[in-house]
Amino acid sequence: MLEVNNLSAGYGRIQVLWDVSINVKDKEIVALVGANGMGKSTLIKCIMGVLKPKSGNIFFNDKDITGKAPHEINRNGIALVPEGRRLFYLMTVEENLLVGSQTRESKENRFKNLRKIYSTFPELEMRRSQLAGTLSGGEQQMLAIGRALMSQPSLLILDEPSLGLSPKAFQRVLSVINEIREAGISILLSEQSAVQALRVADGAFVMQSGRVVLSGSSSEVMSNRNIKEAYLGV
Amino acid sequence: MEEASGNVVVLRKITLPNKLMRSLPRLTIAKFLVIGLLTLVLLILPTSSVIPFPIETLLLYFIYVSLSTSWNFVGGFANLLNLGHAAFFGIGAFFFTIYVVAGMPYLISIFLGAGTSTLFALVLIPTFRLKGDYFAIATLVLPFVLETALVYTFNITTESLPLSTRLSVLDYYYMSCALMLFSTGSVFILLRSRYGYALRAIGEDEEAAQGLGIKILFYKSSALCLSAFIAGFAGVVYVQYLTLLLPKFMFDLSWTLLPVFMTLIGGIRTQWGPIIGAIIYGLLSQYIAVALPGSAYSLVIFAVIIILIARFAPGGLASIAFRFQKDIESSQGR
Amino acid sequence: MIYPIILGVLTLAIVAALLVKQTIIVQLLLISLVSGSLFAIAASGLSLTYGIQKVMNVAHGDLIILGSYLLLSFTSLSSKIPEINPVLFVILTILILGISGVFLNVVLIEPVKKYGFEPPILITFGALIFIEAVLQLIYGGDVRGITIAYSSINYVVDGVFIQYLGLVTLVTCLITFGLIEVVISKTDLGRAIRASSQDAEAAEFLGINVKKIQLIAFVIATMLAGEAGVLYGLTQDFTPTTGPTILITILAIIVLGGIGSLSGTFVSSMVISIIDVVISYYVNAGIGYLATLIIFLIVIVVKPTGIFGRSLR
Numbered sequence: 001m002l003e004v005n006n007l008s009a010g011y012g013r014i015q016v017l018w019d020v021s022i023n024v025k026d027k028e029i030v031a032l033v034g035a036n037g038m039g040k041s042t043l044i045k046c047i048m049g050v051l052k053p054k055s056g057n058i059f060f061n062d063k064d065i066t067g068k069a070p071h072e073i074n075r076n077g078i079a080l081v082p083e084g085r086r087l088f089y090l091m092t093v094e095e096n097l098l099v100g101s102q103t104r105e106s107k108e109n110r111f112k113n114l115r116k117i118y119s120t121f122p123e124l125e126m127r128r129s130q131l132a133g134t135l136s137g138g139e140q141q142m143l144a145i146g147r148a149l150m151s152q153p154s155l156l157i158l159d160e161p162s163l164g165l166s167p168k169a170f171q172r173v174l175s176v177i178n179e180i181r182e183a184g185i186s187i188l189l190s191e192q193s194a195v196q197a198l199r200v201a202d203g204a205f206v207m208q209s210g211r212v213v214l215s216g217s218s219s220e221v222m223s224n225r226n227i228k229e230a231y232l233g234v
Numbered sequence: 235m236e237e238a239s240g241n242v243v244v245l246r247k248i249t250l251p252n253k254l255m256r257s258l259p260r261l262t263i264a265k266f267l268v269i270g271l272l273t274l275v276l277l278i279l280p281t282s283s284v285i286p287f288p289i290e291t292l293l294l295y296f297i298y299v300s301l302s303t304s305w306n307f308v309g310g311f312a313n314l315l316n317l318g319h320a321a322f323f324g325i326g327a328f329f330f331t332i333y334v335v336a337g338m339p340y341l342i343s344i345f346l347g348a349g350t351s352t353l354f355a356l357v358l359i360p361t362f363r364l365k366g367d368y369f370a371i372a373t374l375v376l377p378f379v380l381e382t383a384l385v386y387t388f389n390i391t392t393e394s395l396p397l398s399t400r401l402s403v404l405d406y407y408y409m410s411c412a413l414m415l416f417s418t419g420s421v422f423i424l425l426r427s428r429y430g431y432a433l434r435a436i437g438e439d440e441e442a443a444q445g446l447g448i449k450i451l452f453y454k455s456s457a458l459c460l461s462a463f464i465a466g467f468a469g470v471v472y473v474q475y476l477t478l479l480l481p482k483f484m485f486d487l488s489w490t491l492l493p494v495f496m497t498l499i500g501g502i503r504t505q506w507g508p509i510i511g512a513i514i515y516g517l518l519s520q521y522i523a524v525a526l527p528g529s530a531y532s533l534v535i536f537a538v539i540i541i542l543i544a545r546f547a548p549g550g551l552a553s554i555a556f557r558f559q560k561d562i563e564s565s566q567g568r
Numbered sequence: 569m570i571y572p573i574i575l576g577v578l579t580l581a582i583v584a585a586l587l588v589k590q591t592i593i594v595q596l597l598l599i600s601l602v603s604g605s606l607f608a609i610a611a612s613g614l615s616l617t618y619g620i621q622k623v624m625n626v627a628h629g630d631l632i633i634l635g636s637y638l639l640l641s642f643t644s645l646s647s648k649i650p651e652i653n654p655v656l657f658v659i660l661t662i663l664i665l666g667i668s669g670v671f672l673n674v675v676l677i678e679p680v681k682k683y684g685f686e687p688p689i690l691i692t693f694g695a696l697i698f699i700e701a702v703l704q705l706i707y708g709g710d711v712r713g714i715t716i717a718y719s720s721i722n723y724v725v726d727g728v729f730i731q732y733l734g735l736v737t738l739v740t741c742l743i744t745f746g747l748i749e750v751v752i753s754k755t756d757l758g759r760a761i762r763a764s765s766q767d768a769e770a771a772e773f774l775g776i777n778v779k780k781i782q783l784i785a786f787v788i789a790t791m792l793a794g795e796a797g798v799l800y801g802l803t804q805d806f807t808p809t810t811g812p813t814i815l816i817t818i819l820a821i822i823v824l825g826g827i828g829s830l831s832g833t834f835v836s837s838m839v840i841s842i843i844d845v846v847i848s849y850y851v852n853a854g855i856g857y858l859a860t861l862i863i864f865l866i867v868i869v870v871k872p873t874g875i876f877g878r879s880l881r
Contacts, residue, residue: 048773070772079773086770088763098756099763102775107756151775315686317626317693360869367624367685372868374626375816379861386854487812491697498690530704537698544690545676 001026001186002047002078002155007056009046016042017053020212022205024155024186029177031197031218032190034207040190041083043207044159048080049073060155075103079153083160085144089133093124096132096143100150109152117146120179138169145176149185156180157188162196174200198222276411293407293475295516296414297468298496302508303417304464305493310503311425312457313437315366318373319465320489321380325351326466327473327484328384331393340398344470351466355458362454374490381485393479406475413471417464422505424460433457437503488533495536498543574835575742586728594728596845602734604841605741606799608834610814611821612748613792619828620765620785623677623688627695628793629815631668634699635661635797636806637707640714654716662794669790673783696811703808714801737799744795745834752830761785765828813857817844820864 002024009017017039024030032040045051047058049070057066065073074080088096097117101110118125121142127135132143141161148156158177162170170193177187177200191197198204204221206214214221276292301319308314330347334340361372385391424430433453435443444450473479492515493508500511515536522532578601585593614628625631642657672695680687721732752758763771764778771778800806800814817840825836840860848856 050769069777070769071775071777074773074775082770082773086767086773088766088770090766091759091762095759095762099759099771099776100774102756102760147774315689317689364868365685367622367689368868370685370689371624371626371819372865375819375861375864378812378816379858379865382854382858382861386852386858487697491693494690494693530701533697533701534705537694537696537701540694541676541691541698544687544694545680 001061003059005057007053009051009053016210018210024188027186029181029187029201031201031204033194033197033204038207039210040207074151077154079148079151079156081144081148081158085140087132087140087144092129092131093143094128096147097150100147106152113150121146137164155186159190162193289407293410296410297472298512299509300413300417300464300468302493302496302512303421304461306497306508307421308457308461311437312433315370316373317370317490318376319493320485321376322351322462322465323469323489324485325354326469330470331479347470348463348466352459352463355462359455377485381481385481395477409471413467495540591728600841600845602737604838605738607817608837609741609744610796611818611833611837613789614818615822615833616785617789621782625692627692630696630699630811631790631793632797632814633806633811635665635794636801637703639798639801640712643714658798661798662791665794666787666791669787673786700808700811709807711805711807713805733803817860820860823864823868
């Protein structure tokens, strides 16, 4: 579904990504793992059209989306739950969710989707008229996910969802991710917390210094000796 | 290739091409000699009755150069977009007239007039903490405030300067020449000093400068004071040349517009920019005055030029040259 | 909504003054009400633009006066072709202003926003001078006013004098603000506008074309300027230099009321109008204007975010 081929990108004269290739298949949960500063965010910026890569390309459902504008990428079916959530804090919970549906199709199904999201996240329904800024960290993350889902994506990208979350809240996120995959949406999960991410994922890509150093199924990756030492402290 | 900008989000603010200024050329002895020679020429020639010398044109030109250099010092290098430069100019003219009419000695009145303008710059200090565009609109309003307030307080709509203070046009020429030399000289010298580096640092990245321990308030206020002094002095000279004070005219928007225009066209944030810009303006306005009589035509044209420059060459004409250089660099794969 | 409260307060004041037979106070309040409505519409456009795009369009005052001059030309045309409905001219004026808005935003402002705040302000500054100079060329510096059949209709109640067009201004203001409020808070477009101004990048990730939204908002703002220009032209005298004068009053209103806050704009417009009218009456018209300027300077230094500090952000 998503194919990133030989992507090289950077900021000005500084190159950050070197010949990176990843892919996400239908109904797959893929983990993108690596410490901060290793290029995960830059890769996501390229996919979402915020950063134009210097070389390489990105295909989504066989369509070349390299360098398109972010809003076009979303309308092609990729939704991002940004790092730090980036909610519209001066708007209510429900308004944040409503803003998520911008295309004709998502607007048609708007209230159906809204009910689905409220049933998945009952705490959001309880606080539907509250300003987004008044929610707790975990609730905000749920709202960010719900908001992205309102755009009816076929691929959902989550950028560091564990940030600022209690372990319990993060567990909730991970179980929700599974539910989302059951609903037919693929997931790209970019996470510092390697263990947790690998546990829930089907496949994984490990990034280091702007390159993909290891890839495969998540069990393969988890049992890799280098990874175990570096990330799992074994 | 610096393609860091998406369609909406800019990951890095694209800075105006001021790399031309990274290192200012040294002031060599040779340059001093050339300047000295030019100065001599400017001073002596007018007195010769043989060579026709455009005294009045140059007088005006020197005033424009002073105004644009002083504006660029603050608006260009320190990045304080002052859209109310006319305020300083007007205060100088206005208060000089007041002092002289009140009977103060001539020399004192001149410097007090410029001094009042400098004092006024100090009054503006509270506005420094405003963000760039807020500062711009605050200064934009100033000439209007001053004009209304002063006209009402002193009950003056026009005022002729007393005969006792009237000098010859040649004297005014020397005054404006001296002012021009002072303004360009002080700016050139200051920019090369520690003071200048601090000021330019503030202009490029205020937060970073603050982090380096540079006292922002001191530099901004002193730069604005110098700018105000020069502009005020220009007002003092100009009102004498006119022998008549017309507050509405002295505080007019065009006394802000023209220095900005000249600086933009010549190259903002460069030292020669305002001077070149003033020359271009001088030539342009002469041409327009002949081709299309009526002041409104010239304003239209200058306004269009400002728009075009701000739109296509935000760094002034100098930046277009820089852009070529950059294109060459990147095509060579550097 | 805060508007009913303000209006209620003002109505009570008027009624009270009427009862006490303080005709002058009632008259002054009424004039303030009308003037406040006019300037509220005028200020709303600028507030919208700055709140959403962070671009200070200093040419806004001149856009308004451009609207006045356009209407002037149209109405003098209509005297030669009496069959045309005058409302058509109003719509035409507003449309022309909207089109100028598209040009201004797409061609001039949008491409240079990435260079920081300077180029947009310089461009709008240039536009300010340009419009004023062009108007000067075409119409000259004489004072103009627009007189139509409705201009002379007045009502007198208990010695208090109300212009028909003044009432029109008041009602138009209420309807306009009501409409804007509804659009902003209840429609998809309004939510998209709010989202774009709070976090443009996040909005893009949700499929919102922020540039398009900003363009729409800008066009709405220039059409509001056209509306203000129409009303201004019908009720006041104007010259090409009136543009900057209006701009300054609007700046005072916006800074006092809080950028991006619509209700703040409405309230502070009323407040400033009352101050201006009262001072102009008891002291001198110039001082009334000066008071406005001084308010602006004080507020911008002390609390730049204004009384209703919240922005659309």
